[in-house]
Amino acid sequence: MDSCSCAGCKSDIASNEFISCHGCKLKYDLMCANLSPKRFRKMTREAKTQWKCSECKSKQPKTGNIDTPIRSASHSMIDDKGKSERPSEDSNVTVRRNRSVDSHLTQEKFKEILKKELMTEIEVMFEKTLSRMVSNQLKDINSRFVELQESMTYISGQYEDLKKHLDSTKSDMQCLKDENNCLKDELNHLTTRVKTLEDNNMKQQQWARLQNIEICGIPEDKDENTLTVVQKISKHIGVPIEPSEVEFAHRVQPRRATSTVRARPIVARLKHRFIKDKIMAAARKHRNLNASDVGIGCITSKIFINEHLTKENKILLSQCKQKVKELNFKFIWTKNCRIFVRKNEASPPISISSTADIAKIV
Structure with a gap:
């Protein structure tokens, strides 16, 4: 509509x-x-x-005959002798004066009597009109009061319904709050468990690489034999090894390819851990080793022999190096795939196993 x-x-x-x-x-x-x-x-x-x-x-016309007012008991009448006389209470008939009496009335007296009668009639009409108006207004007020009472009853019912709804909503909110707290506790538990599993997995991956060494800086050749390269380097630093002491030796993709020209590192796994420890100890004494020393490349190709760390530990080592450089620490190294830092010769070493441990470097 x-x-x-x-x-x-x-x-x-x-x-x-x-x-x-x-x-x-x-x-x-x-x-x-x-x-x-x-x-x-x-x-x-x-x-x-x-x-x-x-x-x-x-605008609706009023019903009933109200044109002829009822004469009140206060109206005066003139008897046959010209004296004033009060009519009976139920008298509503206009009594005409005797013509014989009129001759005895003066004009002023007639006006006075007429004035009194008119005033009386006006008072009666005013009282009736006022009474009718008050009655109508009281009826209207009563009607409005009934409507107001009905409205209040309706609003009261709506309020009770709303109160019940709010109580139900409050109960539902409390249930949701309790359920949310349970989910938070479960999430915290699962987060802790996932972190523990990640740490254990990283430790296992690092443990599997404990007998590996990583050799960087060796130029690539399509006809190269990576096992022979490892033997040449180990012989040059004073720890000669037999081919049977190496389980595998191959090149791996670097963590991020910064340059297509840069050679990929060689990872070699030794059968015995003590041989790996000997090679690492000898490599620390030959820090200026280059490719030409082993007859592979030019003198500008420096060779670095490191422990084979996982991706996470390499990132952690890089962060530690940056922190050590900022705080002027003198030593940072790895042993058994664990990271250590040391401020100077007199200070104790600090073990770094996670990002949170970097805060120890102060």
């Missing part, structure tokens, strides 16, 4: 709860018509079609 305007407040009526005046045919919303929703729904179809607005009600 298209929206229309209320004749009372001039606002658009968006719903179907409105009523039309039987007299002026104008439409009013329930608030301007002084009708509660409950009362409006209880009205019959005939009552709705016969409903009139306040303005049309005020």
